[in-house]
Amino acid sequence: HTTADTALQEKYGILFANLALNYNGLAKTDSGLYYIHKAIDYSRKNENLFALSNSLAIEAQLYVRAGMNELAETPLKEMVEIRKLIGDPFYIVSDMSQLSLYYAHNGQPEKGIALCEEGIAIAKQYKIDTKLFFLYSVLAENYKAAGNNVKYAEVLEKVINLKDSVFTRNSAEALAEMQTKYEVQKKENVIIRQTLDITQKTYLFYGMVLLSVFAAIVTWILFRSYRRKEKIKLQLLQAEERRISGEAIKAAEENERKRIAADLHDNLGAYAASIAANLDHIATQEMTADGKAALQQLKNNSQSIVAQLNDTIWVLKKDALPLTAISDRLKTFIHRIESSYPLIKMDVVEKIEHDYLLSPSQAFHLFQILQEAINNAVRHSGCKQITVYVESELSWKIVVQDDGKGIGSKTVHGYGNGLSNMKNRADESGWDITWKNGAGTQVVIAPVVMAGSTTK
Incomplete structure (x- = not known):
């Protein structure tokens, strides 16, 4: 039940190798060996040399963990040969050191010594200093396994010297790196300060602009409020002036009205009453019928005048x-x-x-x-x-x-x-x-x- 897609099948070797590695971590060597054999088969089938070399290294670890040390040599040797075919010096010397360590622990120090010497030569040729320390350590293990204490001591001294050299070089590199970081940080700090200064100036500029705009708005609002108050004050003054003027005019009209009413009462009223009284006196005199009719009409008119005058005075007095x-x-x-x-x-x-x-x-x-x-x-x-x-x-x-x-x-x-x-x-x-x-x-x-x- 697998896919027919070759691109996916090429990944099977890696997937099964990872499963085997996890089972190895769980101390389940049987399951690990089952999946690593599948990984090796798929890697061979798809001619994936890199995955195959890694799978062979995992198979050797599982054999050693399972107590089948004699079976680990074959995959380790094939792993080194495949690394040589791939041609990557780093992985070649790395796998050589693993096979040499196997020889040291399994009674074949001569093979281990020869393989370490070959690996050291390759590491020096390609300046792979990171692997030299491990190769010399494995070489010392092989000399110890061979019972050659003199060589064992010499190699251990090389290991110590190599440690000191690496430490010195690493210290110098670390110091140079620290100095470089310091200079870079110093420059970055200068840039940060300059940026901060520019940012502060920008904020200050925009702040001043906003403050100016706000001040202008507040001034405008206060000015409008002042003008509105002044306008209201003026309107109130004008209204008060109109009220006072109206009251003065009304008072003057009232005074004039009362004066006219008094004049009508004192003058025209007296004259009209006098006319009515005189007509009453004349009526007692003997006269013709036409004269009496005219006198009566005159009397009615005078009474109407008096009544009209009284009505007018009555209104004007109030x-x-x-x-x-x-x-x-x-x-x-x-x-x-x-x-x-x-x-x-x-x-x-x-x-x-x-x-x-x-x-x-x-x-x-x-x-x-x-x-x-x-x-x-x-x-x-x-x-x-x-x-x-x-x-x-x-x-x-x-x-x-x-x-x-x-x-x-x-x-x-x-x-x-x-x-x-x-x-x-x-x-x-x-x-x-x-x-x-x-x-x-x-x-x-x-x-x-x-x-x-x-x-x-």
Whole structure:
């Protein structure tokens, strides 16, 4: 069960030789001999001389270990001959020394001496100094085995001298090697120091660059922060200045408004009251029917002037007016006019949960719109009931409703003079005003609701 691949078969000799060597290490010589014979067969078959010489050396070791010394000579001799065929002096003298040692231990010192002499000559020829020491040691063993103590002593002296020579040479070589290593290390240290110096300078350079960049970034951030703070400070100063200016303007307007109200009350109010009193005195005098009619018209006009003036002064005197105040003023207005329209019932219905504040101008416009709506109803609708609904929750709304004949679509879309004034007042105050026909007329006034906001 082997492969037919010759390239793999050539490796079998080496594999079986390694198995035999391991079994030899385990003292299992039978198994070792079994595998070494396979290794030798494959090495011969594939003509692998190097593997064959190594396998023969292992076979000789196994024979010696197994106590079959007489069988070890043949593989050792063949091993030397194969080494000579290969032609490598190092392995030739190495295997010669092994065979010579075998001769020394197995009663053939003459063969061992001759073989050692041959090996020493080859080692000297090829300057294989590393093998000379072992060859001389084996030669001494052979002289000892031969009983030639003189030669044994001479060879031992050569071994000692060779040791000293080798030691001296090795010491000199070691010293030279150490000196060379020292010089090399010295140069390497110089290079390392130079490299380190260059690296440090490079790191220092890049560190300075990074530090400069970081400092520039920090400076830029601080500068931006400073500018932002200064800008915010300027905006706050400007806002404060606008607030102070607005408050000053508002205070000036309030003062002017109060002054105008006082002037109207003190001057025009006195004159209007005087005119009304004089008309009452004239009315006691006898005059024609036309004169009485003209006097009555003049009296009505003077009363209207006084009422209008009182309403204006009422608005101008206040900083802001709540819906309840406007509703109360409207009740006073209805009470004043309802005696002139005894067939029409007038009511004010309040549902005020949040009392919104209006500016004086808004309060004035709202009151004028409501007056106009009521006047239009009593004069033109033919109604019997007028109800004013005043409501306020999230926002406010006022509805003037009558049960009259309604208002024509042409009148609404064309805006009569009175309706046009009502529309203009509502637009100026930011309100919606609509007229609805049904069982009478509804006039609805409410703030304009912007998308996404809540009107208050």
